Amino acid sequence: LAPPDPALKIKTAPAPEPVERRLCVTTPSATYNVELRHDAGAWLIDAIDAATPNARLFILTDQTVAALHADALTRALVGRGRQVTLHSVPAGEGSKTLETASRLYDELLLAGVCRTDAVVALGGGVVGDLAGFVASTILRGIRSVQVPTTTLAAVDASVGGKTAVNSPRGKNLIGTFHQPQAVLIAREHLATQNPRQHAAGLAEVVKIAATSDALLFERVERDAKALLEFAPQPLLDVIARAVELKALVVGRDEREQGERAILNYGHTIGHAIESGERFRLLHGEAVMLGMLAEAEWAVTQGGSPKVVERLSALAKALALPTSWTAARIDLGALALDKKRQGEEVRLPVVPKPGTVELRNVSLEALASFVQRRTAT
Numbered sequence: 001l002a003p004p005d006p007a008l009k010i011k012t013a014p015a016p017e018p019v020e021r022r023l024c025v026t027t028p029s030a031t032y033n034v035e036l037r038h039d040a041g042a043w044l045i046d047a048i049d050a051a052t053p054n055a056r057l058f059i060l061t062d063q064t065v066a067a068l069h070a071d072a073l074t075r076a077l078v079g080r081g082r083q084v085t086l087h088s089v090p091a092g093e094g095s096k097t098l099e100t101a102s103r104l105y106d107e108l109l110l111a112g113v114c115r116t117d118a119v120v121a122l123g124g125g126v127v128g129d130l131a132g133f134v135a136s137t138i139l140r141g142i143r144s145v146q147v148p149t150t151t152l153a154a155v156d157a158s159v160g161g162k163t164a165v166n167s168p169r170g171k172n173l174i175g176t177f178h179q180p181q182a183v184l185i186a187r188e189h190l191a192t193q194n195p196r197q198h199a200a201g202l203a204e205v206v207k208i209a210a211t212s213d214a215l216l217f218e219r220v221e222r223d224a225k226a227l228l229e230f231a232p233q234p235l236l237d238v239i240a241r242a243v244e245l246k247a248l249v250v251g252r253d254e255r256e257q258g259e260r261a262i263l264n265y266g267h268t269i270g271h272a273i274e275s276g277e278r279f280r281l282l283h284g285e286a287v288m289l290g291m292l293a294e295a296e297w298a299v300t301q302g303g304s305p306k307v308v309e310r311l312s313a314l315a316k317a318l319a320l321p322t323s324w325t326a327a328r329i330d331l332g333a334l335a336l337d338k339k340r341q342g343e344e345v346r347l348p349v350v351p352k353p354g355t356v357e358l359r360n361v362s363l364e365a366l367a368s369f370v371q372r373r374t375a376t
C-alpha cells in the first residue's frame, strides 16, 4: 500500500470566524450601540437605516476615504431607498477648522437640511470630530452616525460624543458633546488605512489599558505583532475591550466632570508635542510620546520607573516613536490646555498599568519639567 498522502494529514478544519460584537453605550443623554464586524456589507446598511429613520443622509468624509468607500456606501443606501448626498473635505488635520465646518454648513443648508436629517461620519478621527461638530451645531443639532475607518477612530474618537474643531491657538479648543445614534466598525474599513495610522490608533488602546485594565495591557504586550499584522481575533478582542472600557467611563461621566479625565492620559503633553511638531506626527504617535513624557514626569514625583519601561517597550513593539527629546514641544499649547483649571491641570497618573489617579498639577511645573528634559 502506498503511504497516505502527507498533505491529507495537515488538512484542518477552517478556523472559526472570530466572534463579532455589539456593545451598548449608556450616558445620561443617550443610549446607542457600537457594533463590530468583519465586513462592511448588508449589516452596516441595516444599522444605518435603523439608526436614522426618515432622515436624509449627509455622508461627510475625506477625499482619501471617499475614493475607497464612499461609492459602495452611497450606492447601498440609495438601493435601500434612502436619499443620500456626499460631502468630502481634504484629508488631514488641516480640515478640522471652523472654516471647513462653515463650508459644510453652507453645503448642507443649500441642500435643504432639516432637523430630522442625519450626518454619517465616514472616516478617521478628523472626519469623526468635524462631522460630529457640524451635526451638533447645524440647526441646533441633528442626528449622526459614526462609521470609523481608522483604528484610532474605532477605539476612541467615534465613541463618547466629543466633537471638535481646532483653533489656531490649539487642538480641539472648540467643540461640543453630542452622542451619535450608533458607531459601526467594520474591520474591512480599518484594513484600508496605512500601517502607520493603524499603529498610531493602537496607542489609544495602550492609553485605556494603562489607565484601566492590566490584563488588556498584558494582552497588547503579548499580541503586539499580531495586532500590527491585523490578525482578526486579537484585533477584534482588543478593539472591543477598549471600546467597552471607554463606554463605562463615558457612561459614568459623560461631560468630563471627573473620571473621564483619565482618557486624557498622555494628551496634555501629547497635544503640546503634536502642536510643536506642526501635526507631522499622527495624533496617536504624539499621545504615545505624551504618555512616556507624563510617565517620566511621574517618576520625578516618586512614581515607578517600571511604568516608563513597559510603555517604552510597548511603543517599540508597536512601531511607535519612543523618543521625545528631539520633539519640538509647543509650551504655549501646554499653557492653553483646555483641561486646565486656573494654573493647574488634572493629570492622569498611572502608578502601575491598569490603575490611575487624577492629580492636580501646576502647568508651570509640567512646562519646566519638559524644558529641563528637552534640554538634556
Ligand code: GLY
Residues within 6 Å of the ligand: 156, 157, 159, 160, 162, 260, 263, 264
Ligand atoms: N478622547 C478622550 C475622550 O473621549 O474623552
